[in-house]
Amino acid sequence: MSTISSPGLASGIDIKSIVSQLVALERAPLQPLQSQATVFQSRLSIYGSIKSMVSGLGDAAAKLSTASGWNGVKATSSNSAAVGVSAAAGASATSLSLEVQQLAKAQSAVSPQPAYARDSALGAGTLTIQVGTGDPVEVVIADGDDSLAAIARQINEAKTGVSxxxxxxxxxxxxxMRSTATGEANTFTVGVTGGNAGGLERLAFGPGVTGGMAQTQAAQNALATINNVNVTSASNTLDDTVPGLTLTLTQETTAPVEIGVSADQEGMKKNVQAFVDAYNALNNMLTTATKYNAETKTAGSLQGDSTAVGLQNALRGMMRSVTASSPFSRLIDVGIEAKQGGNLEIKADKLSAALGNLDGMKALFTSDSSDPTAKGFGLKIKAFADGLVNAGGTLSTKTESLQSAIKRNTQEQEKVVDRAARAETRFLAQYNAMDAAVGRLSGLNAFVAQQITLWNKNSG
Structure with missing residues (x-):
């Protein structure tokens, strides 16, 4: 905007004040546009939060929409210090009695006495290391890289199956030296060629070897019984002995360890609670945004907004709807009840009782149907949420509409500011021209008055 500098010296008129008031009239449409922009921004922010909450509700529903969401199991061990246990989703409920007679161990060996002098050179040569029935691996030792530390490094780098x-x-x-894997099938041998006398050759190891490394631990398999049935394993982790279970043996036992596998009802309850919490957060947001506060006499940012009101009504109706599943067909049947105000509440005793019929509970949320209204609640709400937030969905379209309105509003504000600036320039030019004309007329008037005065004196 141009700076108003003319004070109306010639005419005595306060041009600055007049032009300022005229420019203010030109800028008058700016205030309602700015107020409108604030409303648009507030609505856009709220719809951003609603969209995020709808996505959260969809994610929570998704966990309940598939069979895997209801296949959670928990496994327990009466002596977890000796036997650890974990269960994969869908593992059958069972109970086992397990005893550990022997842990699996890796074979190990040590170079003989007397010890090597520190950093001594053992000489160039080749170590041939073979683990079990695997292919032999050659480790070539070069002069200058033949200290015991260098040899250990090269063995490890060669990935021989021995550390x-x-x-x-x-x-x-x-x-x-030690096998990297436990079990009787992972014994190792070390063949040696070359080296200095009393150097590399002392690292030989295997049946019939004399003067070489000595065994410090024999390789052995784990020995256990499960329900009094003998079990042998090369590893202390039994991950395929009982389908769906991973048993980790860490100690030999003196008494049976009881292993139990059952449905993880607590995990299922947490998923149901997360679904209820996500719905309630969304319902509370919509309620706050659309209500009128009689005490403060202020309306929510989305009061009267048909999209927000319609969304809340649709969600509440969906929570009261009926599916085609049996024996549970409504959320209230399993203890998920709607309270006054639209929020959901879990009746713990009723939910626990419903989880006693896990197939029926699963069907309530996962049953599929060509009729969208007959789908399980997990599938139904997940599809509804996706439809709202995906491209072309109601919330995405509403967000895009608000963004477009904000853009148009910004353009209208720019037009008002530009129009006011141009008007100010025009007003200044007009009033300055008028002030100049008045100045010229005032000068002419003074000249004429002076001439009349002189004429009167001469006439007298």
Missing amino acids: ATVLRDASGERLL
Whole structure:
């Protein structure tokens, strides 16, 4: 906007005040546009929150819409320090008695006494390491890279199935080797060619080897009984012995360990509670946004908004609807009841009783049908939520509409500001021209008056 600088010196008129008032009239449409923009921004923000909450409700419903959402199980061990247990979804309910007679162990060996002098060179050569019936792996040792620490590093880098570690004490260095896998099938041998006398050759290991490494731990399988049936495993993790269960053996036992697997009702209740919480958060948001507060005499940002009102009515109606499932066909049948105000409430005793009929509970949320109104509640609400937030959905369309309205409003504000600026320039030009004309007339008037005065003096 141009700065008003003319004070109307010639005419004595306060041009600055006049032009300011005229420009204010030109800018008058700006205030309602700014107020309208504030309303649009508030609605856009609220619809953004509603859209996010609808997505959250859809996600919560999705967890209840598939059979896997109701297949959660929990596994318990009477002695978790000795036997750990986990169960995969869908594992059958069962109980087992398990005893551990022996843990699986990896074979290990150590280089012989006397120990090597620290950082001594063992000489160039080749170690041939074989684990079980696997292919032998050659580890080539070069001059200058033949200290015990360098050899251990090269064994580990070669991924031989054996790990190597250097043990140092006051007597010097010794090499520890250990199978990376437990079980009798994972014994290892080490063949040696080359090296210095009394150097590399002392790392040989296997049946019939003399002067080489000594075994410190024999490889062994885990031995256990499950319901008095003998079980053998190369590993201490039994992940396929009982379908759906993973048993981890960590200690030998002196008494049976009781393993139990049952439906995870607590996990299912948490999923139901998450669904109810997501719905209530959305319902509360819609209620607050659309109501009129009689005490403060203020209306919610979406009062009278047909989209918001329609959405709330549709959600409330859906929660009271009926599906084609049996024996439960309504949410209220399983303890999910609508309170005054539209929020849902869980009746804990009724929900627990309904979970006693897990197939019926599952059907209430997962039953499928070509008739959308007959679908299970999980499927029905997930589809409804997706339809609202996906491209072209009601909420996406409403958000785009508000964004377009804000853009148009901004353009209208810019037009008003531009029009006022141009009007100010025009008014200033007009009033300055008038002030200049008045100045010229005032000067002419003064000249004429002076001439008359002189003429009168001369005439006298």
